[in-house]
Amino acid sequence: MARNATNTLLQKAKNSKSDEFYTQISDIESELQYYKSHFKDKVVYCNCDDPRTSNFYKYFFSHFKELGLKKIITACYRKQTFDLFHNKEEEHGFFLEYTGNKVDHDNAGYTDIVHFKGDGDFRSSESIELLKQADIIVTNPPFSLFREFVNQLVKYNKQFLIIGNINAITYKEIFKLIQENKAWLGTNLGRGISGFIVPDHYELYGTEARIDDFGNRIISPNNCLWLTNIDNSKRHEDIELTKRYFGNENEYPKYDNYDGINVNNTQDIPADYMGYMGVPITFLHKFNPDQFEIIKFRKGNDEKDLAINGKCPYFRILIKNKRIPAEK
Numbered sequence: 205m206a207r208n209a210t211n212t213l214l215q216k217a218k219n220s221k222s223d224e225f226y227t228q229i230s231d232i233e234s235e236l237q238y239y240k241s242h243f244k245d246k247v248v249y250c251n252c253d254d255p256r257t258s259n260f261y262k263y264f265f266s267h268f269k270e271l272g273l274k275k276i277i278t279a280c281y282r283k284q285t286f287d288l289f290h291n292k293e294e295e296h297g298f299f300l301e302y303t304g305n306k307v308d309h310d311n312a313g314y315t316d317i318v319h320f321k322g323d324g325d326f327r328s329s330e331s332i333e334l335l336k337q338a339d340i341i342v343t344n345p346p347f348s349l350f351r352e353f354v355n356q357l358v359k360y361n362k363q364f365l366i367i368g369n370i371n372a373i374t375y376k377e378i379f380k381l382i383q384e385n386k387a388w389l390g391t392n393l394g395r396g397i398s399g400f401i402v403p404d405h406y407e408l409y410g411t412e413a414r415i416d417d418f419g420n421r422i423i424s425p426n427n428c429l430w431l432t433n434i435d436n437s438k439r440h441e442d443i444e445l446t447k448r449y450f451g452n453e454n455e456y457p458k459y460d461n462y463d464g465i466n467v468n469n470t471q472d473i474p475a476d477y478m479g480y481m482g483v484p485i486t487f488l489h490k491f492n493p494d495q496f497e498i499i500k501f502r503k504g505n506d507e508k509d510l511a512i513n514g515k516c517p518y519f520r521i522l523i524k525n526k527r528i529p530a531e532k
Contacts, residue, residue, distance in 0.1 A: 225400035227344045227367060228422070229259040231392070236263065238391050238436045239365060242340070244272035249338035251326045252345050254280040255300040256314055260343055268304050276302045277334050282323045297324015299334060326353065335360055340434070342366070344400075351377055354431070358386075365390065365432040367397070372431065373485050374501070374519060381433075382488060383498045389489050390430025391438055399424035429489075443490045445475035456481075460511045461504030464522055478528040482510055482520030497524045 250260040255278035264276045279299035297320045320330045326345070335341070335356070344367040345353040355377065357364045370393065372378050381387035399412065399422040408414075412424035449456055449465070456465040456474065464480030467473050470487045480499060491498070499522040502509060509516040 224403050224406070225344065225347070225423075226257075226402070227259055228398060228401060229263060231397050231399075232259055232263045234396070235365070235390055235392050235430050236342075238438060239432075239434050240271055242363070242434050245274050246339040247275040247277065247337055248273060249335055249341050250276070250278045250343045251331055251335060251341060252280065252343045253278050255317065261300070264342075265302060268302070273304070275304075275337075276300075277338060278302075279320075279324055279326075279331055279334060281325055296320050296322065297328075297331075299324070299331075327356065332356075332360075335362065339363060340365070351375055354378060354381070354387075363432075363434050365430060365434055367428055368431055369425075370394070370427045370429050370485075372429070373488060376501075378431070379501050382491075383501075385493050387431055387433045388439055388491065388493075390432050391436070393429035393489055395424075395426050397426075397428045397430075400428075440492055440494055442492055442495050443470065443473065445473055447472050447474045449474035449477040457512050459504060460514065461506045461508060462510055462522070463505075466510075466512055466517060466520065468517075473525075475525075476528070478525065480522050480524055482517075482522050485519050485521055487521055487523070495526060497526055498522070499524055 248264055250258060250264070253260050255261045258278060258280075261276065261278040264271070264273065267273075268276070277299060280297055282295060282297045298317050299320065300314070300317050302316070320328070322328050322330055324331060326335075326349075339362070341357055341362050341364040347369050350368045350372050353366070354364075357366075358381070373382070373389075378387070382389075399414075401420045402408075402423055404421065406421065406423070408421060408423060410423060410425075412426070414422050416422055452474075455472075456467060456477075458465055459482065462480065462482075464482055465477065467481050467483045470483060470490055473481060473483060473487075501521055502519050504510050510520050510522075
């Protein structure tokens with residue numbers, strides 16, 4: 205019930221274009237720890253963030269010297285206001301640039317805010333001009349515009365570390381990037397992302413919904429991920445393979461419409477199978493491109509969903525073990 209409820213909440217947000225899910229500082233710290241070496245002398249752009257309230261800005265401001273940053277740029281759409289959840293709309297979006305100049309830590313450079321001429325949408329020409337200056341984009345973009353957001357980052361050849369719904373893996377544009385090793389999953393996903401701060405008018409669905417010590421209303425969908433094209437050592441760790449195919453063939457049925465076997469769980473991938481295997485999409489969290497090759501997503505040779513005895517299992521990714529030589 206909790207999973208269904210939180211999925212319903214995210215679907216409502218998508219349908220209404222109400223994408224007010226704000227990332228907690230603890231989740232930012234938990235993920236960013238794996239990428240610190242990549243930020244030296246870089247310009248970071250948080251292009252969906254009110255600098256006065258954004259935990260992304262707070263993180264980079266607090267760790268500016270530690271990371272060796274060159275600049276932080278933080279920009280937001282006009283709908284965001286100082287108290288974050290107020291109903292009043294501002295006429296213009298605004299942005300802040302911080303270059304490490306000494307400021308009162310409590311002030312955090314907020315007096316340097318500059319208003320856009322327009323609304324500050326990440327797709328606006330003004331925001332794109334700031335994007336062009338940046339090396340790395342780090343933010344929680346609107347879930348309803350996730351495809352468009354990623355397409356923009358690819359178009360301008362930017363490094364990125366962003367949060368999205370796990371279902372984004374199934375978008376053909378996103379899957380293509382993953383298949384071509386141009387993007388991959390970050391370290392934390394699902395329950396590894398502890399929850400999002402939401403406005404007062406959002407219902408607190410799910411058994412893990414709560415109000416924290418600061419009065420923030422938090423929901424925990426448990427179905428979100430970090431997507432990135434910044435490398436880290438963890439994505440090159442092998443999946444430990446302990447199962448065998450030969451002698452256990454009945455545990456790995458073959459597909460009707462593709463020459464491959466079905467594997468229900470990542471931990472059940474057999475170490476001795478040299479052919480194609482269909483694995484769950486959660487495999488991508490453990491995917492090591494040095495160990496496996498991604499062949500295709502979901503479809504068999506007839507371009508219909510992979511089927512076993514006429515029935516389709518859950519979405520599968522077809523993979524092949526690079527370290528087992530093909531049959532001659």
